[in-house]
Amino acid sequence: MPKDLLVVADLGPTQIESLLDRAARFRLGLNQDKALAGRSAVMIFEKPSLRTKVSFELAVHQLGGHPVFLTGAEVGLGTREPIEDVAHVLQRWVAVIIARVNDHQTLVDLAQSSNIPVINALSDVEHPCQAIADVLTIAQHFGDLPTVRVPETGLLSGLKIAFVGDGNNCARSLGQAAVALGAHFHIASPEGYELDDESLASMRGNGRTSSSVDSTNDPVEAVAGAHVVYTDVWASMGQEEEAMQRRAAFHGFSITPTLLTFARPDVILMHPMPAHYGDEITPGMLKHPSSVAFDQAENRLHAQKAILDFLAKGK
Secondary structure, eight states: SSOBBBSGGGSHHHHHHHHHHHHHHTTTTTTOOOOTTTEEEEEESSOSSSSHHHHHHHHHHHTTTTEEEEEEHHHBBBBTOOHHHHHHHTTTTTTEEEESSSSHHHHHHHHOOOSSSSSSSSSOOOOOOHHHHHHHHHHHHHSOOTTTOOOTTTTTTTOOOEEESSSOOHHHHHHHHHHHTTTTTEEEEOTTOSHHHHHHHHHHSOOOOOOOEEEOHHHHHHHHTOOOOOOOSSSSSGGGGGGHHHHHTTTTOOBHHHHTTOTTTTEEEOOOHHHHHHTTTOOGGGGGGGGGGHHHHHHHHHHHHHHHHHHHOOO
């Protein structure tokens, strides 16, 4: 049982499936547990946010807890005072630390210095809470959570998930979650922007027997026959100065109605948002009949309630 959720690989396949079942029950109102009743959670955000901030505040509140929001400037992790000191102080007041950080090492240091759960609300390495909401959305669309029987090959076995775009934190987390659930994960990125070899090897090593991982520079190859087509911004937060260079490198990697025709007729289109229309996705595509982007955004709340419930109870 992990104390923290810093990367998707902190969770085993059965733990991810348990989280999805728990999240589905929260979504349907079948789970009324108040795992944080009388307790507090601190949210330290070094980066701006809409979905993550609001959904986590609501999740803590709906679980009976009190959320305390702090900006990175207020805390000054590692600058105003040492991360170790911050962790030692916070663990005497709150039940959980939720942190959205610039540098993943900040999360590692917080987790190592505290005896309470630390949750990665986004770092430069991974975005595990987004990935749990993503696979929850996929499972609900192609399955029947929370009543579906999970096969030994994994909840998403037989599904092809195509990620088109930068080999970034969202791609890394989604790939890990997808293969842990038995899916085939295919990523298409321009040369020089692929997922690193270490991440691809980790996915292959952590995957179910029914899963596979492929990386290509051809979006059509990745999308062909896909059940899920997923994209994200070409320039993540902190990469704004590279936007023009990346726009040129990613030419031809936009999700368009034409590209979707290479996928299955029942394909679903996903985006973690915010979307940069005209770059990774053409205007109007999030309202395309195949799009589940707003269901995906809604599921951030249910997934994060499940994560908080899971870590607070220790089971």
